[in-house]
Amino acid sequence: MIIKAAAGNSLPGDPDWWKKAVFYQIYPRSFMDSNGDGFGDLQGIIDRLDYLNDGTPASLGIDAIWFSPFFPSPDRDFGYDVADYCAIDPRYGTMADFDRLVEEAHRRKIRILLDLVMNHTSSEHPWFQESRSSRNNPKRDWYIWRDGRGPGKRPPNNWRNNFFGPAWTWDEKTGQYYLHSFLKEQPDLNWYNQEVREAVFAVVRFWLDRGVDGFRLDVAHLYCKDPELRNNPPYWRRRKPAESLPAGDRTLIMNLFYYLGAPEFQVKIYNEHHPETHRVLKELRRVLDEYPAKTSVGEILGEDAGVLASYYGTGSDELHMNFYFDLMHCRWSAGAFRRCIERWERLLPPEAWPAYALSNHDVVRAISRYDQGGEGERRARLLALMLLTLRGSPFIYYGEEIGMKEARLPKRLLKDPVGRKWYPLHRGRDGARTPMQWSDSPAAGFSSGTPWLPVGPEIGKRNVAAQDSDPASLLNFYRRLIWLCKDLPVLQQGAYRSLVAGVPADCYCYLRELAGSKAAVALNFSRAPRTVDLSPEGRSWRLALSTDYRRTGESGISTLKLGPGEGCLLLEVGG
Numbered sequence: 079m080i081i082k083a084a085a086g087n088s089l090p091g092d093p094d095w096w097k098k099a100v101f102y103q104i105y106p107r108s109f110m111d112s113n114g115d116g117f118g119d120l121q122g123i124i125d126r127l128d129y130l131n132d133g134t135p136a137s138l139g140i141d142a143i144w145f146s147p148f149f150p151s152p153d154r155d156f157g158y159d160v161a162d163y164c165a166i167d168p169r170y171g172t173m174a175d176f177d178r179l180v181e182e183a184h185r186r187k188i189r190i191l192l193d194l195v196m197n198h199t200s201s202e203h204p205w206f207q208e209s210r211s212s213r214n215n216p217k218r219d220w221y222i223w224r225d226g227r228g229p230g231k232r233p234p235n236n237w238r239n240n241f242f243g244p245a246w247t248w249d250e251k252t253g254q255y256y257l258h259s260f261l262k263e264q265p266d267l268n269w270y271n272q273e274v275r276e277a278v279f280a281v282v283r284f285w286l287d288r289g290v291d292g293f294r295l296d297v298a299h300l301y302c303k304d305p306e307l308r309n310n311p312p313y314w315r316r317r318k319p320a321e322s323l324p325a326g327d328r329t330l331i332m333n334l335f336y337y338l339g340a341p342e343f344q345v346k347i348y349n350e351h352h353p354e355t356h357r358v359l360k361e362l363r364r365v366l367d368e369y370p371a372k373t374s375v376g377e378i379l380g381e382d383a384g385v386l387a388s389y390y391g392t393g394s395d396e397l398h399m400n401f402y403f404d405l406m407h408c409r410w411s412a413g414a415f416r417r418c419i420e421r422w423e424r425l426l427p428p429e430a431w432p433a434y435a436l437s438n439h440d441v442v443r444a445i446s447r448y449d450q451g452g453e454g455e456r457r458a459r460l461l462a463l464m465l466l467t468l469r470g471s472p473f474i475y476y477g478e479e480i481g482m483k484e485a486r487l488p489k490r491l492l493k494d495p496v497g498r499k500w501y502p503l504h505r506g507r508d509g510a511r512t513p514m515q516w517s518d519s520p521a522a523g524f525s526s527g528t529p530w531l532p533v534g535p536e537i538g539k540r541n542v543a544a545q546d547s548d549p550a551s552l553l554n555f556y557r558r559l560i561w562l563c564k565d566l567p568v569l570q571q572g573a574y575r576s577l578v579a580g581v582p583a584d585c586y587c588y589l590r591e592l593a594g595s596k597a598a599v600a601l602n603f604s605r606a607p608r609t610v611d612l613s614p615e616g617r618s619w620r621l622a623l624s625t626d627y628r629r630t631g632e633s634g635i636s637t638l639k640l641g642p643g644e645g646c647l648l649l650e651v652g653g
């Protein structure tokens with residue numbers, strides 16, 4: 079293995095930093111607009127880095143940022159259709175701005191993860207332009223081209239794309255179909271082609287050489303498909319995986335998704351999770367390992383948690399981390415969350431390190447997902463406490479820390495192709511991508527111009543300025559929690575164990591344990607007070623943090639009283 083010297087811009091240090099880090103996802107278009115054009119930009123992000131971490135508990139205290147793409151893109155899928163992997167879209171700034179962003183972030187000990195969207199490119203990427211120019215172009219085989227079937231020239235097989243519709247589009251000029259797992263403007267790369275792999279790894283090295291600390295891998299479970307392109311079987315032939323979130327533990331919407339024919343009445347056995355993809359990810363890991371202290375986190379989607387866990391390889395030869403999305407699909411129930419975590423802990427290889435998120439740019443924000451009966455705000459605190467204290471790296475989605483809610487936008491304002499196509503059945507993903515709410519001004523302090531999407535609801539209280547000085551605010555809860563976790567090795571590295579004895583069924587409790595020190599987390603999912611007996615695990619506990627900010631200074635606890643919807647973090651005294 080060649081270990082490169084740290085590039086000029088790199089942060090030196092702990093190769094395992096990503097296991098201790100709190101991550102923050104920025105959707106660059108919506109974070110901060112510095113030039114008034116209504117789009118977020120890199121300078122805007124630089125201007126707000128101190129908010130994220132200025133080295134003091136007055137800031138949020140995050141350790142790493144994952145940026146959704148800011149590469150040149152025709153924006154058919156808002157950056158997830160990349161037209162040039164090694165440049166910055168001028169609307170976001172220049173490469174010099176990017177270098178400054180890395181430098182300024184690193185100066186604050188904030189690491190940088192980029193979004194590597196490598197299942198597909200934009201149809202405007204020069205690679206595809208060449209590939210589609212003629213059947214014998216040298217890049218023809220960089221994408222997946224096939225003849226039509228039969229005299230009617232039907233598509234090569236029955237595969238459907240993930241935004242609904244056929245996965246094949248006919249190209250008039252060269253008389254063949256090409257494959258696309260998403261929009262027709264997002265043609266899939268052919269990962270069986272060695273030149274494609276080399277080209278992608280060159281992109282990876284390009285950014286690592288500029289000092290980035292790792293990558294989030296977009297839909298990495300789709301990279302390789304069945305080389306014979308066999309038809310997927312119909313949905314009724316689906317066998318329920320042994321290891322999955324049971325219907326009773328899933329949100330209603332996810333159950334509808336699974337039982338009303340997702341994904342489009344077929345079982346995707348031939349176009350997802352192909353064994354060759356694991357070989358690609360192992361090769362990618364070797365590229366990352368050429369550099370010190372890099373990391374990766376995969377977006378691997380699927381129903382079978384056993385399959386999802388396999389993307390860790392042995393635990394250290396494939397993905398560093400892999401989001402476990404079942405956590406986002408749990409219905410509001412202590413048991414559902416507990417079983418979900420227990421399943422993942424049980425399935426992971428010993429060295430594997432979990433990554434958890436409750437919100438991102440593709441799903442309804444958690445605070446709105448769980449807002450039944452107006453409980454969203456209280457539940458957001460409980461979820462924050464859980465996210466930050468589970469074993470694994472937490473990913474916070476921008477605005478989650480101030481309780482930004484999902485916006486319900488009318489069709490005419492929708493930008494996301496999913497919403498535009500399926501409205502009102504599906505409003506798409508714009509509702510989770512609205513501008514960061516810095517203040518209660520009309521454009522939320524995000525822009526001096528007109529934001530590309532309208533600002534979200536309840537701007538009066540859900541903004542940074544309003545919450546900054548309010549000790550009871552969600553923002554200040556996040557700040558206390560994150561800074562507290564930094565000082566507690568047991569929370570960063572300790573083993574996880576669920577507590578069941580002495581715990582009411584509608585509470586979720588667990589222990590974190592490290593070399594004799596113990597932390598307990600007790601989460602009351604019910605709307606009534608509850609009592610948890612901690613005495614079997616330790617005689618005396620001290621309250622380190624409650625979701626109820628008025629509650630401080632308690633110690634000598636063995637039986638913990640929880641208010642409705644309250645969560646507490648406790649440390650064993652003398653442990």
Ligand code: GLC
Nearest residue numbers: 155158195260296297439440
């Ligand atoms: C991932 C991204 C999503 C995008 C899709 C296609 O799921 O998170 O936003 O639409 O990939 O690239």
